[in-house]
Amino acid sequence: MKLIKAEPYVVRIPQGERGNSFFFLVRLLTDEGIYGWGETALGGALNDIHKVFPCLITESFEHFVKGNSPFDPMSTS
Numbered sequence: 001m002k003l004i005k006a007e008p009y010v011v012r013i014p015q016g017e018r019g020n021s022f023f024f025l026v027r028l029l030t031d032e033g034i035y036g037w038g039e040t041a042l043g044g045a046l047n048d049i050h051k052v053f054p055c056l057i058t059e060s061f062e063h064f065v066k067g068n069s070p071f072d073p074m075s076t077s
Helices: 049-065
Strands: 003-012 022-030 035-040
Touching: 003 049, 022 049
Parallel strands: none
Antiparallel strands: 003 022, 022 035
8 A cells, every 4th residue: 555645725714713814734545545634733933824834734745655554654666
């Protein structure tokens, strides 16, 4: 089984809620049709990260993770 795609999601929450205004999620897909979800906490440390998050995830996945086993993400293709 190999990882084939990363789908980044930026979810905006209404102002006035606890925490930040955005949730950052990633769905990873495998060549066998299995997928999993992950969440990252970026906090308020990076201004406007919601604008570049999708590109950051997509580019990082393509360069470092694509083709690896989901059970050993540090392996090389």
